[in-house]
Amino acid sequence: MTLRYLVDTSTLSWVIAPRPNKKVVQRLARNGASCAIAAPIWHELWYGCHRIATGTRRTELEAFLRDVVRPSFPVLPYDEPAATWHGSERARLEQAGKPPPFVDGQIAAIASVAGLVLVTANPRDFARFNELRVENWA
Numbered sequence: 001m002t003l004r005y006l007v008d009t010s011t012l013s014w015v016i017a018p019r020p021n022k023k024v025v026q027r028l029a030r031n032g033a034s035c036a037i038a039a040p041i042w043h044e045l046w047y048g049c050h051r052i053a054t055g056t057r058r059t060e061l062e063a064f065l066r067d068v069v070r071p072s073f074p075v076l077p078y079d080e081p082a083a084t085w086h087g088s089e090r091a092r093l094e095q096a097g098k099p100p101p102f103v104d105g106q107i108a109a110i111a112s113v114a115g116l117v118l119v120t121a122n123p124r125d126f127a128r129f130n131e132l133r134v135e136n137w138a
């Protein structure tokens with residue numbers, strides 16, 4: 001199946017929340033084979049997991065990331081085309097007085113360059129980027 005979506009940390013977090021968002025779970029079940037994550041998203045997920053004290057919840061999250069997320073979604077790199085797109089957008093947004101967080105720019109760049117729709121629970125965080133399609137499955 002062809003990739004169509006880049007799934008953000010905020011969307012995947014709904015799946016493993018104490019009360020999962022049913023809409024997100026259903027959309028991922030329907031579209032999972034056409035989804036990917038970006039290397040910065042993998043970093044955010046793994047970093048967030050390892051900020052939790054050792055115990056049952058951390059063990060569950062590690063297993064979810066290792067056994068479900070990683071085998072289910074290809075991890076797309078922040079490569080030269082993404083860095084070029086990001087550099088142009090970052091400069092444009094800084095000149096407009098709206099500098100974005102660096103990692104949001106990386107994620108937006110990977111989605112845009114790959115021609116994917118960015119799926120996020122925080123669409124306003126990405127609305128400032130040009131040529132980026134965004135959906136909120138929550």
